Amino acid sequence: MPFELVVHAHSVLVDGAFREAWVGVDGGRIAELSSTPLEGAETVEVGADEVLIPGIVDTHVHVNEPGRTEWEGFASATRAAAAGGVTTIIDMPLNSIPATTTVAALDAKKAVATVGVDTGFWGGAVPENLGSLKPLHDAGVFGFKAFLAPSGVDEFGHLDAEQLERALDEVAELGSMLIVHAEDPGVLAAHENDGGADYHRFVQSRPHEAETTAIELVIAGVRRSGARAHILHLSSAAALPALRAARAEGLPITVETCPHYLTIAEEGIPNGATQYKCCPPIRDDANRDLLWEALLAGDIDIVVTDHSPATVELKTKGGGDFTEAWGGIAGLQLGFAAVWTEAASRGIPLSTVVGWMSRGPADLVGLSQKGRIAVGADADLVVLAPDATFVVDKNALLHKNPVSAYDGRELRGVARRAWVRGAEPGAGQLLSR
Numbered sequence: 001m002p003f004e005l006v007v008h009a010h011s012v013l014v015d016g017a018f019r020e021a022w023v024g025v026d027g028g029r030i031a032e033l034s035s036t037p038l039e040g041a042e043t044v045e046v047g048a049d050e051v052l053i054p055g056i057v058d059t060h061v062h063v064n065e066p067g068r069t070e071w072e073g074f075a076s077a078t079r080a081a082a083a084g085g086v087t088t089i090i091d092m093p094l095n096s097i098p099a100t101t102t103v104a105a106l107d108a109k110k111a112v113a114t115v116g117v118d119t120g121f122w123g124g125a126v127p128e129n130l131g132s133l134k135p136l137h138d139a140g141v142f143g144f145k146a147f148l149a150p151s152g153v154d155e156f157g158h159l160d161a162e163q164l165e166r167a168l169d170e171v172a173e174l175g176s177m178l179i180v181h182a183e184d185p186g187v188l189a190a191h192e193n194d195g196g197a198d199y200h201r202f203v204q205s206r207p208h209e210a211e212t213t214a215i216e217l218v219i220a221g222v223r224r225s226g227a228r229a230h231i232l233h234l235s236s237a238a239a240l241p242a243l244r245a246a247r248a249e250g251l252p253i254t255v256e257t258c259p260h261y262l263t264i265a266e267e268g269i270p271n272g273a274t275q276y277k278c279c280p281p282i283r284d285d286a287n288r289d290l291l292w293e294a295l296l297a298g299d300i301d302i303v304v305t306d307h308s309p310a311t312v313e314l315k316t317k318g319g320g321d322f323t324e325a326w327g328g329i330a331g332l333q334l335g336f337a338a339v340w341t342e343a344a345s346r347g348i349p350l351s352t353v354v355g356w357m358s359r360g361p362a363d364l365v366g367l368s369q370k371g372r373i374a375v376g377a378d379a380d381l382v383v384l385a386p387d388a389t390f391v392v393d394k395n396a397l398l399h400k401n402p403v404s405a406y407d408g409r410e411l412r413g414v415a416r417r418a419w420v421r422g423a424e425p426g427a428g429q430l431l432s433r
């Protein structure tokens with residue numbers, strides 16, 4: 001019997017290295033990996049300038065539907081994902097309305113989630129639902145997100161220090177994971193400024209200390225409770241020594257950073273350019289180099305986008321005033337290419353980048369059938385032209401709103417074709433833990 005699909009490439013990423021292989025797919029899974037030809041009902045020959053990699057897994061995506069679908073929705077987000085080589089996303093519990101802090105809210109989200117790629121959900125831990133996280137856990141969320149400072153939307157409150165401890169205890173008891181937006185509200189309040197268009201003043205309003213203080217609190221809480229924690233969107237390299245020490249101590253803490261922190265620096269951000277606003281902020285070039293070093297050293301585990309879109313109106317609110325514009329960068333379609341472009345310029349191999357952005361995030365959420373080309377894994381595959389380049393045109397992106405921190409940049413790496421469980425993107429499944 002021939003396989004339903006065979007994909008043949010001279011360079012297939014298997015176990016961290018590229019080699020020639022025929023990938024036989026049956027029933028949405030990789031049924032065989034062979035160094036000699038396989039027979040397929042359909043056979044795809046990958047081009048000489050192309051390689052075959054596992055689909056990118058992005059565990060930090062704000063889809064915003066229902067409630068703020070004009071910011072982004074499941075259809076637009078997952079189309080953009082597939083175009084950027086992303087075959088699995090995990091949706092954040094806020095900026096949709098309702099926020100995903102109850103089973104009813106999760107059900108409301110699932111009811112409208114028509115997805116083109118596989119999609120799972122994080123739950124939220126907010127002051128109102130502490131003590132009752134179990135039903136959401138049982139309903140299949142991959143973990144719980146908490147903010148330690150105001151989240152930016154009224155319906156998703158942040159936890160104070162005592163509430164953080166309670167959340168950690170509860171998550172530990174469930175065997176779940178707390179994923180944390182770590183900025184300290186006291187430090188932020190002490191550095192508030194009157195804003196304006198000056199980007200450096202915006203960075204000063206969210207200093208390194210806001211991240212280091214909050215991360216120290218999480219580390220202490222993990223040490224006390226034994227809970228599994230994950231630090232979201234690390235921007236400040238100043239927090240790395242404490243994280244390194246905590247991990248060396250054996251504490252179960254993982255760390256992510258994002259494409260914009262790795263590929264953009266404060267020095268290149270013009271005043272008034274609020275398309276670059278995100279929290280924590282994009283810092284200086286020296287800090288950026290330290291994030292790359294930490295990734296290479298294994299002190300940062302993964303790179304995910306924190307795709308956090310809003311309408312053009314909100315992103316440019318205040319006419320260039322950084323205190324008024326929405327803080328968030330839409331990067332789902334471009335994150336992989338942006339990171340690969342910068343990595344290549346630093347001499348870092350493609351296999352390493354795919355590890356940070358595919359297998360690493362899949363393993364974070366326990367999706368062991370994703371993020372790898374291996375027998376038994378889901379046939380989530382991407383044909384990538386790693387040396388092909390393109391210039392980002394914000395109006396041509398599949399994100400819902402044409403505003404981009406990458407507009408006009410030349411990026412490297414074109415995802416020419418993708419399969420989600422052996423099929424063209426379009427009929428993604430909803431994933432549960």
Ligand SMILES: [Zn+2]
Pocket residue numbers: 060062092306307308
């Ligand atoms: Zn986020």
